Amino acid sequence: MITYDRLFIGGSWVEPSDRELLDIVSPHDRSVIGRAAQAAPADVDRAVAAARASFDAGSWRLTPPAERIAVLRRFNALREENAEKAARLLARENGSAGWFTSAGQAGLSRQANAYLKAAEDFGWEETLVPSDPASTTRSVVRREAVGVVAAVIPWNSPYSSATSKIIPALLAGNSVVLKVSPENSLTMGFLAELLERVGLPEGVISVLPADRETSEYLVSHKDVDKIAFTGSTGAGRRIAAIAGEQLKRVSLELGGKSAVIILPDADVGKAVAGLKFGSLLNNGESCIAQTRILAPREKYEEVVTALKELVESLKVGDPDDPDTFIGPMIRPDQQERVRDYIQVGIDEGARLVTGGPGIPEGLEKGNYVTPTVFADVDNSMRIAREEVFGPVLVIIAYDDTDDAVRIANDSEYGLSGGVWSSDETHALQVARRIRTGTITVNGASIAFDGPFGGFKASGIGREYGTVGLGAYTEYKTITV
Template sequence: MITYDRLYVGGRWVAPATGDVLEVRSPHDRSLVGTAPHAAPADVDDAVAAARRAFDEGPWPRMSPQERRAVVERFSELHTARAEEFAALVTAENGTPLWFTRWTHQSGVPEQTDAYLRAAAALEWEEQVGSVGEVPTLLRREPVGVVAAVIPWNAPHQSALVKLVPALLAGCTVILKASPETALDALALAEVFDEAGLPEGVVSILPAGRETSEYLVTHPGVDKIAFTGSTAAGRRIAAIAGEQLKRVSLELGGKSASIILEDADLTATVEGLKHLSLGNNAESCVAHTRILAPRSRYEEVVGALKTMMEGLRVGDPADPRTFIGPMVRADQQQRVRSYIELGVAEGARLVTGGPETPEGLAGGHYVRPTLFADVDGGMRIAREEIFGPVLVVIPFDDEDDAVRIANDSEYGLGGGVWTADRDRGIQVARGIRAGWLSVNGAPAAFDGAFGGYKSSGIGREFGATGLAQYIEYKTIAA
């Protein structure tokens, strides 16, 4: 069992303000993984005060961009060296299968950080952009200030570092508010920052619940909020930011559509959807959970998806052979089950799965991977984010109809097109109002921009675009 009895505040391990303790239990069998302090508003006050001093008076914002990059590079090396440890810990905490957490920590997070480092190295932090007569105009890029980063439990280190790394490269100071479900890996992350050699006050890491989150984002000492989570919570944070005129970036929910065109290679398509739709237990904002199939191949698509989903190994997430693990909590398990029951009540055809617990797994928060057919765009299972392994197959008449259905959503985060004609796929993707699209499951570089249209968020992450979210722009004419 892992035990932390201190919080990481302003680069120091300190006693928490209260004796409240978070118990982290395995979603697989409810065993105790470890305990950590529950950060309270008084801890937030201390963290913000440290971050404020470090930003207003300390060396970090005044170091050269090259010096800050060197520290972040050191951090990345230390973090990657512990990738296997972190993968196993996150799997134990939130039930994400080990195959996914290994990929995230061994490949995904280092590549994400490298893209930010490349963007920072290429950026002109001060440049002449024009002149009026003989008077030059300078454009300066400066850090936005003290950042409150609030993250979910489903991919905790990726969600943390997609915010912390660009903020630090820009010269900001950061308070990371981690979820109670993944409190242990959050404080393990603090150990890496501590070893990397950041100046005092630059980073604080506080695991806590929603009340502490709200206290942090409303704190007058915070200049910018960076949030990943539900659309409902994002709306609340956007309202707070608007009232206080704080900078804000929001990476929110999704109901991503994958369009299968008539000429698609169905074997390759279904193999790709296995990962894009059901990776991370489908507890992913960008999961392709609406599958759009041409009427001419509709039953063929449904049958292929059924075969794939029934072949998935469901069980202990620590077993490398497991593809689908448990839902993170009992209430999330019940939420997914309730949507499956709703789909049946709405008249959708239950192809495979169902609300029953998988055999032999009653001790954990498991649900059966579930597929619905004969779904129309008006059903709630086709419109609302379920955040679990439930897929719906919707028929379309032609490409224009497919794009119309894909866009008939309050969300616009991700999606895909599957076709034998790459150029045709790109053309169809151009018509989809979403921020992160793939043709035939092609992987995108972290130098791109990740984020959503409509209710899927505000702002972007990754690469130069993500770095810019932590920068203020100053013009000087002299």
């Protein structure tokens, strides 16, 4: 059993203000796999004070960018060395299938490397050429660190969410308090161990597992300059209100109900095979999952049949089993939430193609749900409008391309999406019309050099690459 009885504050492991440890429970069989200390407001005060002191002293922010890049490059290499251990631990703690946690570690390297390249090419300080040739002044434009960053991340993909925030924040010279979910106390404790080894100055980084109330205390703290949040749209609205009241800088990566359009000329077999990853990654507990499948009426039943066969072929079970594609939900309440949504779909009159609210046979001890597909779904139904956050897919028929675009855009969300077509030019034309922050064509992977984030209720701001790095800086103009 893994135990973290101390908290990582300011680069050191210290006694928590509350000595009671939280049991970390396996989603697979609900056995206790570890115990960990949880942060309280008093611990937040210590972490923020350490971050404030380090930032004001300039121990990290005044370090030349090249040296900061070197430290973060060492951290990325250290994380790569420990990728297998991290993947196994996350699978046990989160219930994510081993294939997903292993693939995710490779993705972290791409994500971090994109930030490191952006930092090498970043315009940290530039002298502008005056627009007026007769001008006797010049302007020096600097990109400086924002200050103390409260980075708040969810449980579903903690390594990715942490990387998308702490890497650019630290590259820019900020001090960071990373607030992680209690469910991820073990994996994020391991992350803290790696951070301890890379040589950051005292006070620059803290990693605090804590509940929602303590999280709100952190983002409301007077000495926090920027909030970087990934999580639900409801929580994002609350954080935006706090940030607005206190005039804090804020970036929000929130929920989604993404649509994928299978165009009439698409190869249905290839498209549905791609949805295995685009729609069902991480047990469906993914904000970017393409859970609304838009199919042309002339190929509707072909898509329904192919998707039914795909979903029924996927093994549900122990995340440690290499043949498992879909594992359990993170907690019993999340399991019940997904099962309730499946019942809602039945009650709304959608056609149950496969699955249902029952628990898979032989997996009753864990937080399992049966992967489910609904057909004959109207976009006004709750299962088509609300984020289920589980392996539940809906298939919606459309008449023509304009109708498909209309349905795809008829959502309060706009985080991700997809288009499948044998004509790439046409697919790009359709993709440009979708109101969403990221959209893939023919199952392409998300590129970490480009900005990632949401339209509408899916968030504010962008992460990844140069744009994501810039979100952790302030402009300063010095006129000489």
